[in-house]
Amino acid sequence: MKPRFVILSWHSIRVLENRYADNDLIAFGEDLATLDALGWTVLPLSEALAGLASGNLPEKVAVLTADDGSIMDFEAFDHPTCGPQKSLAQRLYEFRETLPTDSAHRPHVSAFAIASPTARDELDRTDYMSLNVWRDDWWAEANASGIISIESHSWDHNHGSLERTVQRDNRRGDFRFIETEAECRAEVDQASDYIERRAGRRPRYFAYPYGQASDYIRQEYLPRHGPALGLEAALACDPEPVTTDSDRWHLPRYMFARDWQQPGDLEKLLADSQARA
Numbered sequence: 472m473k474p475r476f477v478i479l480s481w482h483s484i485r486v487l488e489n490r491y492a493d494n495d496l497i498a499f500g501e502d503l504a505t506l507d508a509l510g511w512t513v514l515p516l517s518e519a520l521a522g523l524a525s526g527n528l529p530e531k532v533a534v535l536t537a538d539d540g541s542i543m544d545f546e547a548f549d550h551p552t553c554g555p556q557k558s559l560a561q562r563l564y565e566f567r568e569t570l571p572t573d574s575a576h577r578p579h580v581s582a583f584a585i586a587s588p589t590a591r592d593e594l595d596r597t598d599y600m601s602l603n604v605w606r607d608d609w610w611a612e613a614n615a616s617g618i619i620s621i622e623s624h625s626w627d628h629n630h631g632s633l634e635r636t637v638q639r640d641n642r643r644g645d646f647r648f649i650e651t652e653a654e655c656r657a658e659v660d661q662a663s664d665y666i667e668r669r670a671g672r673r674p675r676y677f678a679y680p681y682g683q684a685s686d687y688i689r690q691e692y693l694p695r696h697g698p699a700l701g702l703e704a705a706l707a708c709d710p711e712p713v714t715t716d717s718d719r720w721h722l723p724r725y726m727f728a729r730d731w732q733q734p735g736d737l738e739k740l741l742a743d744s745q746a747r748a
């Protein structure tokens with residue numbers, strides 16, 4: 472079998488009910504236990520990529536990621552309909568506390584945040600009942616915690632709920648419309664600059680909004696400009712393991728609620744990731 476690891480993703484904002492299938496926070500906690508029980512090792516994205524590149528990657532490695540950057544990535548939250556929620560980071564701390572001192576796990580989540588403060592404010596009003604879930608005052612503390620890193624999910628996600636995005640014709644709701652140098656500068660460079668200022672650390676990874684990438688950003692812009700911007704890889708959402716054949720600027724990953732939905736599904740997904748050529 473070719474060396475490989477899997478990248479898994481959740482959205483901490485997705486809290487609909489207090490049960491696995493409808494609550495990414497609960498699913499994340501149970502999935503951590505499943506990974507451990509099945510002999511998988513949690514590693515930070517940087518370590519998994521370094522291990523793959525150097526030929527020293529252990530078998531059965533899982534990398535944890537979260538998209539959109541809601542406050543529930545990091546802080547406890549009193550949800551208006553579902554009540555108190557433990558964050559992804561809190562669940563990771565709890566998981567870490569159960570581990571023996573010689574555990575191979577390095578509990579960590581890469582959190583891909585929308586950079587633009589005005590876009591986050593607008594999304595909070597339009598889509599999230601002004602719950603104040605898209606703040607960024609926790610980013611620096613999150614980075615300092617060592618258990619979560621703030622990475623880039625673009626400037627404004629070219630989000631369909633915004634009045635106006637950086638896309639040249641204001642065509643929104645699909646990140647494939649970001650396909651000129653000016654748009655890439657606005658979505659990628661501007662996001663990294665803001666996140667570095669606000670979070671005290673420059674993002675090393677970029678996750679394409681909606682998992683979508685134009686040929687231009689994937690094949691030209693990021694390969695040419697990414698390294699100078701401090702970026703080492705970009706993540707999409709094709710459901711397959713990462714191998715040495717993977718495109719560094721379009722790494723695949725699995726998404727909760729799309730690629731696994733119920734307790735038990737993750738075990739099948741992991742077995743399938745091992746069985747692929």
Ligand SMILES: [Zn+2]
Nearest residue numbers: 538539680681
């Ligand atoms: Zn997103």
